Amino acid sequence: MPNATVTSQVQDHTGPTRPPPKRRPRRLTTIFGRHPLGMALAAPYAVFLAVVFAYPLGLAVWISFHDYFFTAPGMKVARPFVGLENYRTALADPAVRRSFLNVIEFLVINVPLTVILALVLATALNSAIRARTFLRVAYYIPYVSASVAVVAVWLFLFSNGGMINQLLGPLAPDPSWLVNSHLAMPVIAVFVTWKQLGFFILLYLAALQNVSRELYEAASVDGAGKLRSFISVTVPGVRSATTLVVILATITGANLFTEPYLLTNGGGPNGASASPVLVMYQRGIEQGSPDVASAIGVILVLGVLVVSVVNRRLLERD
Amino acid sequence: MPDKSGKPGKPGKLTTRNWSQMVALAFGAFIFLFPFYYMLIGSLQKKPDTSIAGAIPVHGVTLDNYAQINERVDLVRSLVNSGIFTGGVILFTVVFGVLAGYALARLHFRGQGVLFALMLLVLTVPFQLLIIPLYVMIVRSYGLADTYLGMILPFAINSTAVFVFRQFFLALPEDLFAAARIDGASELRILWSIALPLVRPALVTAVLLTFIGPWNEFLWPFLVTKDAALQPLAVSLANYISNIAGRAANPYGAILAGAVVLAAPAVALFVAFQKHFTSSELGSGVKG
Numbered sequence: 001m002p003n004a005t006v007t008s009q010v011q012d013h014t015g016p017t018r019p020p021p022k023r024r025p026r027r028l029t030t031i032f033g034r035h036p037l038g039m040a041l042a043a044p045y046a047v048f049l050a051v052v053f054a055y056p057l058g059l060a061v062w063i064s065f066h067d068y069f070f071t072a073p074g075m076k077v078a079r080p081f082v083g084l085e086n087y088r089t090a091l092a093d094p095a096v097r098r099s100f101l102n103v104i105e106f107l108v109i110n111v112p113l114t115v116i117l118a119l120v121l122a123t124a125l126n127s128a129i130r131a132r133t134f135l136r137v138a139y140y141i142p143y144v145s146a147s148v149a150v151v152a153v154w155l156f157l158f159s160n161g162g163m164i165n166q167l168l169g170p171l172a173p174d175p176s177w178l179v180n181s182h183l184a185m186p187v188i189a190v191f192v193t194w195k196q197l198g199f200f201i202l203l204y205l206a207a208l209q210n211v212s213r214e215l216y217e218a219a220s221v222d223g224a225g226k227l228r229s230f231i232s233v234t235v236p237g238v239r240s241a242t243t244l245v246v247i248l249a250t251i252t253g254a255n256l257f258t259e260p261y262l263l264t265n266g267g268g269p270n271g272a273s274a275s276p277v278l279v280m281y282q283r284g285i286e287q288g289s290p291d292v293a294s295a296i297g298v299i300l301v302l303g304v305l306v307v308s309v310v311n312r313r314l315l316e317r318d
Numbered sequence: 319m320p321d322k323s324g325k326p327g328k329p330g331k332l333t334t335r336n337w338s339q340m341v342a343l344a345f346g347a348f349i350f351l352f353p354f355y356y357m358l359i360g361s362l363q364k365k366p367d368t369s370i371a372g373a374i375p376v377h378g379v380t381l382d383n384y385a386q387i388n389e390r391v392d393l394v395r396s397l398v399n400s401g402i403f404t405g406g407v408i409l410f411t412v413v414f415g416v417l418a419g420y421a422l423a424r425l426h427f428r429g430q431g432v433l434f435a436l437m438l439l440v441l442t443v444p445f446q447l448l449i450i451p452l453y454v455m456i457v458r459s460y461g462l463a464d465t466y467l468g469m470i471l472p473f474a475i476n477s478t479a480v481f482v483f484r485q486f487f488l489a490l491p492e493d494l495f496a497a498a499r500i501d502g503a504s505e506l507r508i509l510w511s512i513a514l515p516l517v518r519p520a521l522v523t524a525v526l527l528t529f530i531g532p533w534n535e536f537l538w539p540f541l542v543t544k545d546a547a548l549q550p551l552a553v554s555l556a557n558y559i560s561n562i563a564g565r566a567a568n569p570y571g572a573i574l575a576g577a578v579v580l581a582a583p584a585v586a587l588f589v590a591f592q593k594h595f596t597s598s599e600l601g602s603g604v605k606g
Contacts, residue, residue, distance in 0.1 A: 031428065037505050038425030042433055045418035048475045049436050056451035057443065063451065070458055124343050129336060131343075137592045138347040141354060144588045146534035148552045149577035152559060153357040156366070156570045163356075163368050198350070202596070247442075254444045258536045262559055277446040277537075284450045285541065297447040304444060 064294035086295040090283075096296055098271050099279045100303070102185055106275070107253045107307075109189035114249045115242060118197055122204035123234055136205075140198030147195065147258040154191055154263060181272035184264045188273055191259055196252060200245050207241035208234070243315045247308045254304045257281065276300045357581070361574040383571035384579075390572070391558050393579055396551035400580075403469050403539065403550050404532040410474040411528045412521065418475070419483025420509050424495065440477040446537070448472070453541055464545045473532050479524035486520035487513055522594040526587065533584055551580045 032039060064086050066079045090096050125135055142150060157163050158177040165172035177183050211234060219229040235242075256275040260267050267274030276296055284293025355373075360366065362379040387393065421427065422434055452472050462468030490513060498508045536552045543549045549557070555576040588595060 033425075033427035033430065035421075035425035035427050035505065038421040038427030038430065041417040041421040041425070042427070042430075044414040045475055045480060046429070046433055048414070049433070049440065049477075052452065052472050052474070053440050053443075053448070054436065056448045056455065059451035059454065060447055063454070070454070121343070121346055124339050128340065128343055130340065133592065135343050135347055136596070137589060138350050140588065140595070141585055142350055144530050144534075144584045145354075145581045146536075146552050146584065148534075148536050148556045148559075149357070149581040150353060152555070152573045152577035153353045153360070155559070156360055156368075156574065157353065157356065159368070159570075161368050163370065163373070166369055194349070205596075251442065251444055255446045257446065258556075262556055265560065277449070280446070280449065281537075281541075285453060290450045290454060293450045297450060301444060301447050308442075 060294045060297055063291050064298050066291060068291040068294075070288055070290065082291075086291045087299070089292050090295045090299065093283075093292075095271050095274065096276070096279055096283075099274045099276045100299075102271075102273060103253060103256065103275055105185050106189045106192075106256065107250060109186055110193050110253055111246055111249050113190070113193045114197060114200055115245055117193065118200035118245060119204050119235070119238065119242070121197070122201045122208060123230065125201065126205060126208045136202075139201050142195045143198035145195075148262065150195060151191075151259060151262045154187075158187060175269075178264050179269055181269045184268035184273035188256070188259045188263060191263065192252065192256070196249070200249070203241055203245060204238060207238040211237035239315060243312055246311045246315065250304055250307050250311070254300055354581070354585070357574050357577050360570060361578045363571060366570045383575035387558065387572040387576045391551075391554045391576060392546075393551070393576070395547060396549060396554045397579070397583075399466075399548055400533055400550040400552065402466050403535075404529060406466060406470040407473045407476065407532045408525055408528050410470070411476045411479045412525065414475050415480045415524065416483055416514070416521075417509075419480050420487050420513060422480070423484045423487035424513070425505065437477050437480060441481070445472075449537065449541070452538075457542060462542070464543055464548050466548070468542045469539050469548075469550075470532075472538060473535070476524075476528045476531060479528050482520055482524045482527065483517070486517040490516055519594060522591060526591055526595055529587065530584065551576070555580055 065081060065083065067082050067085075068079050069077075071077055121139065125132065125139075128135065155178070159165075160176040160179075162176075165176060173180055173183055177187050215233045215237065216229055219233050224232060255277060257277040260273045260275050260278050264273040267278055277300075280293040280296045280300075283296065284290045359373060359375055361383050362381070363372070363375060364377070364380050364382060366372075384393075418433075422430065422437075456468050456471060457463040460468070462471070494512060495508060498512055503511070532550075534552060535550075536556055539550050540553045540556065543553060546554060546557075555573070558576060559573055
């Protein structure tokens with residue numbers, strides 16, 4: 001069974017606060033810090049973050065406020081500031097609005113399902129006696145496998161004459177799952193839940209190691225049954241992990257691209273399962289409007305931020 | 319849930335309640351594993367058999383589907399591309415990630431707080447927002463389309479791995495470092511001879527975590543590589559699914575054969591190194 005030793009050793013973010021071992025000229029220390037070597041060691045990572053994270057982040061926002069189009073390398077063209085024009089274009093586009101509604105539908109199904117199933121399975125796994133390693137590995141196999149590979153088998157399972165419809169017989173939906181505008185998004189939400197669940201089970205398992213055993217004993221003495229102590233001890237005990245799971249699941253949902261692209265053949269019937277990132281790809285790269293696509297991206301990130309903050313407030317208040 | 323009969327320490331004895339729990343867990347495992355079994359079976363069948371009985375192959379197996387997909391998608395070439403993409407990311411992450419993680423955990427330098435805050439921000443901003451500016455920079459401005467470097471660059475140093483390294487270096491006892499410094503060891507020597515050997519398990523965890531990203535990544539290499547000779551397997555298989563599949567004799571068989579080839583290395587790796595991918599290893603990485 002995974003133990004909690006490493007977890008319990010994790011310290012706060014401030015790092016060691018220890019006096020310097022050697023005397024340095026004070027001036028140098030104030031300029032470079034106590035260990036100038038640290039700057040050298042961290043430099044490649046700092047440059048990396050600046051080049052492929054901070055700069056593109058700024059560029060995305062900049063592009064979204066300008067009239068931007070692709071040009072040959074080195075060409076100088078005017079890119080006038082257009083204010084909120086790109087945002088207006090994006091929000092006036094029914095396909096964009098549809099994609100945001102789709103991702104909300106996705107999150108409404110995916111997030112609660114993820115939280116409940118991950119917590120229940122982690123709790124069961126935590127007290128399982130046998131085959132623990134086998135079960136743990138079985139649960140995270142989908143998580144470590146490529147989406148493209150597992151999408152292939154879901155396509156097969158959920159196709160018109162696929163096994164799921166064979167099992168359901170006359171109950172099979174018509175039109176079939178992936179070409180049905182009401183069912184395409186729910187199937188994707190269930191697929192992503194299934195694929196990511198193993199990772200969230202591991203997060204909950206780590207959190208469960210920190211729930212005091214005395215609380216369970218006290219609950220048991222007070223006559224609480226299994227369900228009661230799950231609701232009164234386990235659920236509040238892993239609350240901070242729940243916040244993390246909800247935020248990470250939301251980010252995963254906002255990043256959705258491969259599944260609608262492949263599982264529902266480029267966004268489903270009438271864009272019923274198109275995600276914002278898929279629309280970003282279509283508008284930005286296929287149709288050559290990176291400015292509108294960047295505006296979609298900025299709206300998406302602001303949306304994720306709002307959802308994260310609201311989640312935190314709701315889940316962490318007493 | 320901990321109760322008197324259910325805690326480890328009393329192994330071997332199964333009560334009725336534990337039985338129901340085990341049945342639920344086993345049912346969960348079935349749901350998780352069945353698609354993989356079905357993937358393998360489907361890839362070995364001559365004709366797609368979607369009936370329930372089709373899940374148990376009785377009519378013999380064939381490798382035709384593998385030959386069929388290999389005609390359209392050069393499997394070896396694609397696997398090599400996936401390997402170069404993934405290997406490059408792992409190399410950069412291990413070398414520069416360890417240095418950065420060590421500096422963030424054990425040294426004091428100007429800009430440390432900013433770097434740490436930036437690292438946390440990377441972990442929370444959806445990567446796909448950066449797709450457009452990165453495409454503009456890497457493909458349009460730097461002309462790195464259809465190169466391994468263009469594929470690797472956005473993923474080169476995995477921030478989650480840096481975070482894992484930092485947490486592990488932070489967990490080492492301070493006395494160890496103080497003693498080495500008193501003995502006159504340089505900071506680099508402390509890192510190489512003392513700290514690094516102690517965090518070797520973290521290296522394996524970080525390599526596993528880093529592996530999943532590029533090996534399974536679809537969107538970015540899909541944007542960067544138009545030349546089939548450079549595409550990683552995830553991209554060439556996806557292109558096969560969306561373009562060519564309709565024309566093949568047994569498209570599902572061929573697709574599933576490709577899926578097996580793509581999924582097998584990751585599954586094998588995580589089964590072989592499962593003890594490095596436990597909740598405690600991950601917990602140290604995501605908490606703190």
